[in-house]
Amino acid sequence: MKNNLPEKNAILQRDREKYLIAPSTPGGFVDPETLRKIANVAEKYGASTLKMTSAQKMAIIGLKEKDLDAAWDELQMEPGMVLGTCVKGVKFCPGTTFCKKGQQDAVSLGMKLNDKYVGMKLPFFMKMGVSGCPSCCAESPIKDIGIIGTSKGFTLMVGGSAGLKPRLADVVAKNLSEDEILEIVDRIVTFYKENGEPKMRIGKLIDRMGIEEFKKEVGLWEI
Numbered sequence: 001m002k003n004n005l006p007e008k009n010a011i012l013q014r015d016r017e018k019y020l021i022a023p024s025t026p027g028g029f030v031d032p033e034t035l036r037k038i039a040n041v042a043e044k045y046g047a048s049t050l051k052m053t054s055a056q057k058m059a060i061i062g063l064k065e066k067d068l069d070a071a072w073d074e075l076q077m078e079p080g081m082v083l084g085t086c087v088k089g090v091k092f093c094p095g096t097t098f099c100k101k102g103q104q105d106a107v108s109l110g111m112k113l114n115d116k117y118v119g120m121k122l123p124f125f126m127k128m129g130v131s132g133c134p135s136c137c138a139e140s141p142i143k144d145i146g147i148i149g150t151s152k153g154f155t156l157m158v159g160g161s162a163g164l165k166p167r168l169a170d171v172v173a174k175n176l177s178e179d180e181i182l183e184i185v186d187r188i189v190t191f192y193k194e195n196g197e198p199k200m201r202i203g204k205l206i207d208r209m210g211i212e213e214f215k216k217e218v219g220l221w222e223i
């Protein structure tokens with residue numbers, strides 16, 4: 001029976017025949033030439049549909065297994081979907097780069113987090129979201145690590161998740177610069193790497209140990 005092909009970064013579709021691949025388009029930003037290239041590859045190999053996913057990847061849906069290598073060769077792009085228990089793509093909004101409501105630079109921070117963490121192996125999967133203002137277009141409060149821009153800097157939240165039993169992330173620090181966020185996120189990811197368990201997202205770990213104890217462990221004494 002056919003299955004996903006992690007070595008080709010390809011996901012089996014509902015028809016159990018064709019595959020989806022999704023080249024990396026961090027933040028969902030893409031220039032016209034790249035978008036045309038993605039469309040050309042889809043057309044050349046008979047993929048029926050392109051979809052901008054909720055994780056901001058441009059997915060090509062409906063490729064045959066025999067065409068996967070050629071499609072990736074022609075794209076010359078990094079895979080956007082990482083399979084397994086690791087940091088998934090970072091979702092981020094246009095922030096002060098493009099959005100008139102933006103209060104902080106979500107693109108700069110989102111790109112840095114994306115470059116550093118996507119694909120990093122962890123006890124379970126981890127999602128990150130960076131929003132440039134409290135409108136939270138990147139769904140920061142339901143991300144394992146959620147960041148929100150305000151007029152005074154970034155607010156950092158940890159432990160959010162969606163699903164049938166959603167959990168809102170806890171605010172653990174406020175009014176932070178980009179550098180401070182990067183440093184604290186590093187401590188949080190390291191802590192989770194060393195203390196997390198399979199199938200336990202960081203929100204569950206926080207529930208088990210208590211938010212105050214968690215903050216102490218990652219060096220956040222006050223907010």
Ligand code: SF4
Pocket residue numbers: 093094095096099100101102103106131132133134135136137138
């Ligand atoms: S979160 Fe704010 S800055 Fe980001 S896209 Fe939404 S409205 Fe704009």
